[in-house]
Every structure is written in structure tokens, then in C-alpha cells.
Amino acid sequence: MSAAGTAPGGARRVAGSFVRKPLSTAALAYIVVVALCSVFAGILAPYAPDAEDLPAALTGPSWAHPLGAGALGRDVLSRLMYGGRVSLLSVLISLGVYLAVGVPAGMIAGYRGGRIDRLVLRVSEIGYCVPAAILVLVVVTVMPADESAAMVVLGLSGASALARVVRSATVGVRGELYVRAAVANGIGDAVILRRHILPRVIGTVIVQASLFGAAAVGLEVGLGFLGLGATGVSWGTLIGEASKNIGNQPWLLVPSGVLVALYTLSLGLIGDGVRDSIAELATGPVPRNRRQGERADASDRPDAEAPPKATQPDTEAARSSRITGALLTVEGLHVAFPIDGVETEVVTDVAFAVRRGEALGIVGESGCGKSVAAAAIVGLLRGGGRVTAGRVLFDGDVVFDAADDRAGRSRKPDHKQRALRGGRIGLIAQDPISGLDPSFTIGSQIADVVRAHRDVGRRAARERALELIAMVQLPDPARIYRSYPHQLSGGMAQRAGIAAALAGDPDLIIADEPTTALDVTVQAEILDLLRGLRDSGTAVLLITHDWGVLADFCDRAVVMYAGQVVETASVRGLLGRPQHPYTAGLLASNPHNAVPGEPLPAIEGAVPAPGDWPRGCRFADRCALVTDECRTRPVPLRTSKAAVPGDGAPYLTRCVHADQVAAPLTSPLPTIEGRPRVDAV
């Protein structure tokens, strides 16, 4: 493979990204300017470092001495310039040792592994534990007045930490394909390390070096301040001099202190800048370009000037979705998320209702907006999501109204939704283990929920938690109570999650794919548990993509596609005579209906991304029945006139050709693409 010869040229691109950051560039410029001033102090400095001007001794800034004058009237500006020579040289020495030892040691340890690796780790551990300042003091004792020895030791002490960091970076790169390919091609280790691994770890090295540089400046200045450093003028001795005269002329603290503080700050900023540039390289430019391209496409679309807007709700849909006396009613719900800085609607005009004690399913492919709609009900949208229009009613009460929210009429728009959480509506997570706090026992987490909703003491909450654990049929409740989430299997954790959801005695449970992450056998048990709940009068809103689960569990179902409700009907009606080609296609591609030996039919194409929705029917591009009528204008959700088996609940569908889809369901199910059963009607 040709890629074997080329390591991704990370360093140059990181540099490119770095120079686009104004703060980091300014920091780099400051470092360079200060360094140049020190190197050319002989030319630039207005005075010699020890030139005396006794009348000006210990004065603040003046024309003659722009940064003031210290003891004996020595010019502070000039002395800072000359002082930089000593201080910066020392820092360079330690930085040189730091890099020369730390980088190769870390790279070889990470690349070779084995004994060398263990040795490097061991030595670096020791370096970790000895305060560098003390080590440097010991060296200064041994070799007084020779700062360079101390700075070498400082470099060595820092290198132990650097080696560790470089080692882990190298281990990460070593496993990558192009490095393995280079090894397979017989390229020598030295060449691989230099040409393939070094460019990838160099960014990390710069970050570490900038931090170390900052520490080295601090320590060098500290030595000078203590009078243990180099003889002669340095930044540290200048601060030391200032501290002796603090009572007479506090100004003297300012120039030296600010110079050094800015220097360390700049090194820190450079480190941050490089780190951010690396992070951008890992995640940034490539997808950003792609999305920009998409956006350009979108604006080319003729209907782009009329994107789906949160306007008045689709009235017929809202009316026919309304059920008098429903426990939960969602009307005209629009939800938008910021996608690449542009607020994009991902759910539009969703309406449905859940009766008391009823099980309603929401079904659809991933990315249809099922989970977003559910999260919006309880006001728990993540990632900057926002309800842009619509209302949520619970038990006849308006608990959320986007109009209020927009008008700013309520200061805490979600306080009514908050009041519902746990106590009226319980939520069951898709991934049971990550839904539990890893640091607390199962029992304490359930007991906390009990106490959040009931005014009971610790002991009573504990008793109730144990009851709940027993109720979800977990064995040995006392032991489970003391267990931590990581000690449970997925199925057990999901039972615990259900117990926590029940702890506030809710009237409605929202279960977002509660069995997706579980084994098939466990799935059935969890569904049995939920069925038991429903039978005892708790309403359930079940989000799923599994028709088997839906058929097994739900009374009615809402089919969602591309952020819209495309059908709402009784489950029997949906399964018996789907009126929307999408529903029919989903049913056909259900593995439960697969015919042995024949390929499983699938809906070709993919759900269009939010923001790319067509003006007309959103399913048009994947539909075999599509006609011009479908594409010209939005298709409303209508009551189907076809006779549907069911319990008399209205059958709502969003298809122009609903009557053509309605084919009796036999096996094999009709496919949408390729072999439409339209002629069969």
C-alpha cells in the first residue's frame, strides 16, 4: 500500500491551524521579541547593565529610565534586557536536556515495549516524586554558582515526566496501519521512529515543552531571587533586588514581575494553542468541509428560502391526534438543534396522545426523531436542543408551551416539566448501566429518588427502595441494594433502572428502546416486567424500532419518519393494513417476517438528514409510488377512509396514495422498491 511510505503530515497542519489563533500567535511573538531584546541587549539597551545614576536611585518610570531605576540608579529596562541573557540561556539549557532525554526515551520505550519500557516507566516514577526545586537545591549545594548544572538536573527531572507522555503517544501511533505497514516493508526502526512516529508525537511534545519551559523560567528566577543562581544580573536577581526595596519603592516589583509573568503566560498560551490545534486536526476540518458542502447544496435548492418553519401547527393533525381525557398530549411539537452553528429542525409538527393505562409505541428508523420527541416531553433535550413550537399537556394541564417560552412569559420555562419528572413521568434509558451513577450503590440511588418525591426519612426510603428492587424481580434485594452499577449485568441494571423510574410512582413511563442493549432472552423478561406495570394501570410510551416488540406490547403506535409523524393508528390496524409506504416497507424489512432462503427486503436509500428535507413528502425519494403530486407540497396527516381492523381509533396517515398502499398483508410482505404490489389492488 502506498500510504505506508507517508506518515500523515500532522506537524505542518497543526502549525497552520496554530497561526490562525490570534492569542497564541501574540504569545509566540512576545516570546520571540523578549528573546531578541536579550540577544541584542548590547545594541538595544539604553544603558550598560551596571551603569549607575545615583540621583535616580529607586525611582519610578521617567524619561531617562522608562521602567524606573533600581538601587544605585541602575536602569531597570536595560537590566531586564541583559538579565534575559542569563535567564533565557538557563531555560534553554534545561529545555535542551529535557527534550534530548525525554523524547528519545519515551519514543523508544513506547515503540519497543518490554524491558526498556518498564525501565523507563520505573525511572520516570522516581523523577515524579522528587520535587524539582529540592533536587536543584542539592545540585546548587554541590556546585555553587554554576547554574547550568542545576538547569541540566532540572531538565533531567522534567524529562522523566515527558518520557511518560511521549511513551503513551507513541504506543497510540505504533498500532496504526501505516506504521505497521512500514514495519512490514522492512524499514529500519530508526527511520520509522524519525519519519513516521516523530511527526505524530511532536505536537504533544510542544505542549509539554511549553509547560516545562514555564516551570523552568519560574525556577530559574526563583534561584536568582534566593541569590543561589548565576552571579550577575538576571531576572531573578532583579526581583530579589525589588523585594529588598519593597518598602521604599514598590514599583520595582512591577516590571520584572510582569515580564516574567507574561513570559510564563505566553508559554502556557502556546501550549494551549498547540493542544487545541491538534484537537481540531483530530476532529475538525474534514467533517466541517463536508458539512459546508452540504449547506451549499441546501442553499442551491429552489425551495431553500422556505425551510420548514415553526409556524402554526398542522391543524387537522393536531385536532385528530387529540384525545379527550388523555394523560399526555403532545401538540405541534417542533424541535431544533444547532447543527454546525445553524439551528436546524429535527422534529416537525409531531402530535400524539397517550391515554391512561395505555401503551403507545413510537416506531421508526434511527434518526427519525423518536427519542428527541420523547426527551422534549420531559424537557431533557441535550446538545443545545430547543422546542421551537408546540405544547405538551399532562393530565389536562399545559406543562410546556413554546409560545410562552418565546414570549418570555415564564422565567423558568421548564419548571412544570421538572415537577413531572420522576413523580408523574418516569424515564427508562436505552443503556441501563450508563444511566446509573457509577460511584453510588444501586440502593442509595433508588432511595434518593424516593426521597425526592416523598417526604420520608432515610430508613423509610431504604425500605421502599428494597421493595422496589424486589418488585422488579431482582434476586436478593439486600445484596443488590449494596451493589454498584458495574457489578450488575445489563439486564439487572435495566431492572434497577426501572425500579428507579418507579420510585416516584409515576403515571406514565417513557421507555426509550429499553431492550435494545440487552440479550434477546433478557429482552423478553424486561418486556414482561413492563407489561406487568401497564396491567397495573401505568401508561407506557415505548420507543422502539422492533415491530415484534411493538406488536407484542402496544395498543396503538405512532410511525415517525424524518422528524414527522407519518401514521398513527391502532397496532392491529398498522400491522393489518399499513396505509403509508414507509410503514409497509418497515414491516416488510422486519426480520420476524423473513422467508428462509430469500433475501430480507429492505427500504433502499437513507433517511434524509435534517435540513435536507424535501418540500413535499419526505419519503418521496425512497418511495415506489411517488408521483409529481407527492413532491409539490407538504402532505398533511389525514384520517384514512379505508376500513381498518382495529378498535375504532382514528387511523391517521400522511400519504397521497394511501389507498394504493393498503394491500392485505400476507407473507412475503410487499417491498417498496423493485416489486411494488400496487397492481394487486
Place this chain on the structure above:
Amino acid sequence: MRSLISRWLATSVPLVFGVSMLTFFLGSLVPGDAARAILGLNADPDAVATLHHQLGLDRPLWDQYWSWLIRALHGDLGTSVASGSEIWSDLGARLPVTLWLIGGSVLVAAIVGVTLGVTAALRAGFVGRLVDVVALLGASVPVFWFALLLVTVFAVELRVFPAIGYVPLSQSPGQWASSLALPVLTLGLTSSAAIAKQTRDGVRTQMQRDYVLMLRARGVPERTIVFKHVLRNAGAPVVTLLGLLVVGMLGGTVLVEQVFVLPGLGGLAVDATRAHDIPEVQGVTVLFTMIIVTVNLAVELIHRGLDPKARA
């Protein structure tokens, strides 16, 4: 628990030995002769030779180290070349000052850092950015310069705290606290910057985790979520960082005790360094290393307390 202790011993014991050996051999490189240093330049060469022999300086280096080690294990760290006093009693007299200083600074760093970090994590916009700037500045300002700044403001201008000196706790608790206030603020505030940054990042990461969403969904109050669940989970890296900061603070005491004229271990280290008093420097170094390994153990134990998986 037993494995934790044995793992700790396995790293700590060699570490303390290693550091003592390192300082010992480094110390042997010092030009000049301790015997001459004790007796003075004009001493009789015979007397110097006798003392030289008495001090064991004519024996091989490893032999000298061995006898130092045996004596050290019996609690005898030798006598100071400069003052002639028992090193052990020097260390004992100065240890409390440094421990109070470090302990107070850790407390200040933790309280200020965590408060700033949580505030920055939960409040976007201005407050968050302000904390960022403060954290960057705190990490950049040289410790002793910040100390001098505090002295200028609180001791010279406002005159609320003494600029220098130390009053033992047993003598007057009020004056003791007052004498430690500025040094503790110096070390604590400069270290709090790093804690604030770590806390902010940790809390932000934790707030995105699924369990936080589920706690909200279960109706657990937001305050409980942040202060009980999120802080606990964001705590482990903060504790690790605090441990590393203690190592840095021990180095910082060298400067801070100098600025505030505190009779602590850092000041002792500087004085011994200036006097080329190798046994004393060695005693301080070994004691510092022992403090550090103790801190490491404390960090491990706190981690065990915080993370149930580490307890298994």
C-alpha cells in the same frame, strides 16, 4: 487494601532509598573537606586528619553510605556541619511549620479551586471566561513574586497581616493564624488555578454523562446532582492533581518560607544549601521524599474511597 499497601511499599521504599543514595553521592562530589570545614582554614593538619578519620571520610563511599543508612534507620541522621546541632532535632523543630503551611495551602487550593471550577463549568459566558483568565494568570505568576505582591498589599499598605515571622500555635493561636495567612494564601491561591481548570473540565464532562440526564429524569434536585453525583465523579483527577501540587508546594516552600521568614523545612534547605551543609541537605531531602510518599498513599486511599471499582 492489603494489595494497595504492598504496592505502595514496593514503590515507596526503593524511592526513599534511591533519593537518599542520590543525595549522598551527589554530596560526596562537593569540593573541599567536611573536616576542614568544621575545624576552619587555619586548623592543624593533624587535627584535620584525625577528624577526617573520625568522620569516616577515609572509608570507601558505599561503606560511608551504609553506615549513614544504618544510623538513619535508628533515627540518627547525624549532625549539621554548619551548626553542629542534631539534624533530627532540626527537622523536628521545623517540620510543623512546613506541615501547617502545606496543609493550609492544600485546603485553600481545594476550596478556592473547586468553587471557581464548578462556577466556571455551570456558568457559560462571562463568569466562565473570567475563571479561565484567572486560572491562566495564577499558573503564570511566579510564586515568590505573588508573595511579594500580597506583602505589599496586606502587610505594607493595609497592615492586616504581618509581613514576616512565625508564631507557634502553642504560643498564641490568633497570632499563629495571622502569621500563616499570607504564606498560605500565596501557595494556596497559585495552586488553586490548576485545580479550578481540572474541576471545570471534569464537571463539564460529567454533566454530559447519561447518568446526569437520568437523575434529572427521575426528579432528583439539580443541587443534589451537581454537589453529590457530579462532584464525586469529577473528584478523582482533582485529588490526583492535588497530590502532584503538594510536590510542587514542597518546592514552593523553599521560596515562600524565604520571603516570609518562616522557620520551616524549605528555609532550612536554603540555609543548608548556602552553608554547603551536606548532611543537613540530605536530611531535608529524605524527609521531603517521605512526605511525598505519604501524600501518594493518601491520594490512593482517597481514590479508593471515591471509586467503587478501585475497591474491588
